[in-house]
């Protein structure tokens with residue numbers, strides 16, 4: 001059989017296992033459109049260039065491979081943060097554990113309840129930003145998500161949110177397969193911090209679409225972790241208006257397979273987009289950050305800072321691209337991806353790319369892979385710091401550039417305590 | 429305090445002997461200086477004593493207060509009271525100078541079974557000591573040694589020594605890269621630490637430092653051995669005549 005046919009069969013086989021949720025006019029149209037697009041493009045396959053470093057099969061196969069539940073007793077991240085909690089258990093909204101969804105300056109609705117309407121503000125965004133992000137590279141798992149997502153939240157921010165909105169993803173069933181789709185719209189000058197944490201499901205497919213209007217600010221801090229065998233494919237699609245700000249940080253610890261894609265479009269002048277990630281993997285851990293930033297306006301800034309600490313055969317992947325379109329003058333683009341390999345078994349694969357069609361821009365990118373600096377380790381130890389503690393200090397310092405992208409000190413502390421917790425649980 | 433007997437050291441990676449039978453005894457409260465031509469093994473001696481990887485002791489021993497230190501981990505030697513001010517202090521991006529020092533002070537206290545120093549106490553002490561070495565608040569906040577000038581790095585070494593209060597201090601060319609005023613600051617810092625229970629081994633090429641930090645004993649090292657030991661006058665002799673006569677004398681002996 002030809003490759004294309006194989007792909008088509010695999011895609012149809014997956015589609016056959018899914019039920020399209022019922023909904024009103026606007027969402028039904030969006031889902032039908034996504035399904036058609038999915039059929040035309042097919043699910044990712046091993047030979048696809050964009051999946052060269054990460055095997056997609058367990059993300060696309062009909063059933064989710066089982067994932068044991070983490071039995072650690074540690075305090076969940078963000079626990080001490082005053083926030084509005086929205087809980088999903090294996091991808092299903094849990095009203096009893098969630099807070100009341102009202103907060104001044106913010107409208108929050110469940111996708112499930114909003115989709116009953118014939119018309120909704122989210123119509124212009126749901127599956128729309130995702131579809132924009134399909135060029136020049138296909139992202140079929142996001143298309144599948146737009147077609148079949150069973151739940152999620154629609155958040156419209158009209159002012160400065162009083163506190164962060166926190167999406168908590170609990171994992172309760174070893175074989176759960178969750179598909180969630182969230183849409184966030186920040187109106188002009190609005191401000192929101194969105195938190196996400198938790199293992200979510202044995203397999204998790206999540207899309208987050210974010211529209212950041214002129215002068216609005218969006219902060220996103222996410223902690224993916226705990227369950228060792230969990231798998232996740234996540235996408236964030238963001239569109240930025242004039243003088244707007246988008247800042248996203250992701251911490252990933254554990255997880256047999258994680259692919260985080262980010263597609264960010266700077267469409268208004270003077271916009272700022274920062275995206276950062278810190279990943280810590282020990283053993284069966286494959287972590288892929290795939291980022292695509294498009295500069296389509298004047299005097300915008302983008303920063304990509306990705307750091308990975310790998311040991312015992314863990315694998316890290318980074319595919320990052322900055323595209324500067326014609327006319328996007330005065331672009332300031334920065335991209336760094338680095339790995340710290342704590343032993344010889346671990347591996348880091350990086351593909352940094354720049355594509356520039358404007359002449360007055362400053363773009364830089366770099367990628368490195370290295371071991372612990374032995375001179376620094378000796379220096380620390382000669383001052384009395386034991387080997388394990390000294391190594392941990394060097395690991396944290398390696399991650400600092402990424403972690404420092406979190407502006408809020410309290411939230412940064414929460415993330416740092418996750419990092420130190422991970423290090424403490426491991427021997428020297 | 430420190431007793432080194434017939435110490436032979438070679439490189440781990442290759443068959444190259446660097447120290448070829450060093451004998452040295454430093455009494456409590458004394459200041460010893462080591463001078464000697466480039467490449468004679470002075471830094472190697474300081475590294476081997478502090479526990480750096482890459483060297484193999486093939487013969488001899490070194491004890492601190494009667495305890496063999498050569499089998500100890502570097503951090504254990506530090507906790508036992510040994511300190512090396514590096515000839516080339518290491519830059520550690522991402523680790524704040526203050527965090528580094530606090531971690532070190534508390535790690536040593538912990539190793540000795542003492543309570544950790546409170547953040548407030550630590551801050552008070554470090555501010556005071558930094559001030560006398562003219563290390564400003566900015567240098568305390570910056571990553572360890574990153575972007576520090578040569579002289580700033582050396583002053584930072586002395587600050588660490590002052591905070592850790594070791595009993596055996598080895599200073600490897602702490603004077604190199606210092607301007608006249610910084611030399612005075614650093615020497616004052618060292619002299620302030622002189623104490624009946626604390627000893628110093630000062631490695632230097634120049635008499636200038638020894639004008640400030642007056643040694644009790646001066647050793648000349650050449651080709652991995654101490655070839656001559658004397659009083660402060662020996663340093664003056666080297667300053668005046670160089671090493672040629674001493675080397676010839678040792679060769680003839």
Ligand SMILES: Nc1ncnc2c1ncn2[C@@H]1O[C@H](COP(=O)(O)OP(=O)(O)OP(=O)(O)O)[C@@H](O)[C@H]1O
Nearest residue numbers: 439446464465466467468469470471472473482515
């Ligand atoms: N890791 C190493 N690899 C190769 N050679 C080394 C190593 N460490 C020391 N050596 C050699 O050992 C000898 C002694 O070096 P050392 O640094 O101890 O000299 P020194 O007396 O401190 O010199 P200086 O006055 O220039 O600082 C030199 O020939 C040096 O090249």
Ligand SMILES: [Mg+2]
Nearest residue numbers: 470471472515
């Ligand atoms: Mg030297």
